[in-house]
Amino acid sequence: MSKTKPAAAGAFAAATAALGAGVDAIFDQDGPLVSELMLDMIDVSEQVRSEFEDEDNTLKELAESIAAHGILQPILVRPRGHRYQLVAGERRYRASRLAGKPSIPAYIREISDAEFEDMQFAENIQRKNLTQLEQARRLQRDYEALGGNLGKLAAKHNKGKPWLSRMLGLLELPEQAARMIGENISADVDLINTVKQVEKADKQAAKDLVDQLKATRGQTDARATARAARDAVKPVKQGTSKGQTPTVATARSRDHEAPGVVSHAQANRVLDKVWSQIERGREAETILAALNAMETEVLTARSRAEFNRARKQPEGLPRAIVEGLRDGTFAASGRGAVVLGAFLLGAVSATGRDFRLDKVLNCVRA
CATH class of the missing domain: 3.90.1530.30 (Conserved hypothetical protein from pyrococcus furiosus pfu- 392566-001, ParB domain)
Structure with a gap:
């Protein structure tokens, strides 16, 4: 009793x-x-x-x-x-x-059984994170004792320098990357460092990413979700490459300027604007003509990233589409539909010259 x-x-x-x-x-x-x-x-x-x-x-x-x-x-x-x-x-x-x-x-x-699995998952992540943080602290102590020589630290622990850098990086995480540990979202060091990279480029994009990873914890391919977010915010060169067919309503070439950064928030705003015009039945050419130069560049960068991603992994297309639908990158409507249109265009294109914004929009127009 x-x-x-x-x-x-x-x-x-x-x-x-x-x-x-x-x-x-x-x-x-x-x-x-x-x-x-x-x-x-x-x-x-x-x-x-x-x-x-x-x-x-x-x-x-x-x-x-x-x-x-x-x-x-x-x-x-x-x-x-x-x-x-x-x-x-x-x-x-x-x-x-x-x-x-x-x-x-x-x-x-x-x-419930679902709650039981979630709680065990959270406890296991927390335990692993605590172990990894303690390991990182021990590595930091050794690193300092060796005079800050990463090569000597690698030799002592028989580990590669990239792995050591990722582990030591756990001790200096920015706000959103730190949430991955503090809120028991993941103990995956590579995933945490990808979030860190996103946060360096775009803090709001990093917050959105961590919120998404928390909401779908254990249900989706977290690394794929994080990589997509990183690709969306990493620097992209503006203008068209030599010999490439120009897109409809392409902004003037800025090859002489420094590469810009297309942020997650910027891309979402432009994608939402484009989708609202698609819902109103506008023609692709009309939608593109109404965009200003910066909006066209942002739409081009985001769409081309998905177009190129599809062309680089022809054997993994079905899995990539399913994962994109699960993690919210793709959708049947809204910004996710525009992104999916770019991905599908890349999947059926023979060369990179097939990329055109009007083709992307026509993929998702009713």
């Missing part, structure tokens, strides 16, 4: 902090309750994570702390018939067994 008592506010705060944003909605219904459950009544599912200790924080040390001070942060379980299934807190559960404890304090809540 379990004894039930109101949880202390501090314990609840710790539990919500450990599991991330999804827990608040679960506990808000009636307020959390802590129960003392027998360990033998708790079933543990196979986790995505298989490592439960590192060199700085072993299960043995945690077990010794539990033996001396007890559990400071309850685990989270859900009822399964006459037993319980562990949702979060497997290290505490394992350490309690190691310490010889017969029972453990736990939050008991009704949690």
Whole structure:
């Protein structure tokens, strides 16, 4: 029989902090309750994570702390018939067994299968991020001890310089890239660094990207989504290349000027404007003629990026289209339809000379 008592506010705060944003909605219904459950009544599912200790924080040390001070942060379980299934807190559960404890304090809540998977996913990401941050701190200490010599650091750890640079970069993340760790969105170092690159070029685009990755966490190819965002904001050379067929309503050549940057926000504004004209039944030539020089350049850069992307991966077109529809890059209407039109035009084009803005718009006009 379990004894039930109101949880202390501090314990609840710790539990919500450990599991991330999804827990608040679960506990808000009636307020959390802590129960003392027998360990033998708790079933543990196979986790995505298989490592439960590192060199700085072993299960043995945690077990010794539990033996001396007890559990400071309850685990989270859900009822399964006459037993319980562990949702979060497997290290505490394992350490309690190691310490010889017969029972453990736990939050008991009704949690759906979807919520269960989301919460385990968030906990695993948080744990991996903490491990990677500690690893980055150790690398930073070694880097400083070696006089800031990346080559010596690479030799000591038998790692490549690019990998070391990405790991050390975790210690100096800008706001949106830091959200990837702080909000348990991902522990993928390459993905986090791609967000960092987007943020360097366009802060609003980075915020939109992180919001999208958070909303679709674990459901889409996050790396593909981030790469598309990075491609949309990276510098593009303006004007047409030698021998290229000019586009309809192309702005004057600016080859003599420095390359410009087409931002995510700029592209979205122009795409929205173009789509509103398509919905009104305007002809492609009429729509393009109404754009000013800058809008034409922005539309050209965004459309050509998708056109070229399709031409570079002919064998992966179906997958790219499905991923684009899932992550919101493509759509049946709106700005995503214009972008999809450019991608499809690239997919059926024999050469890069087939790119024309009027053809892009005619792909999506009814």
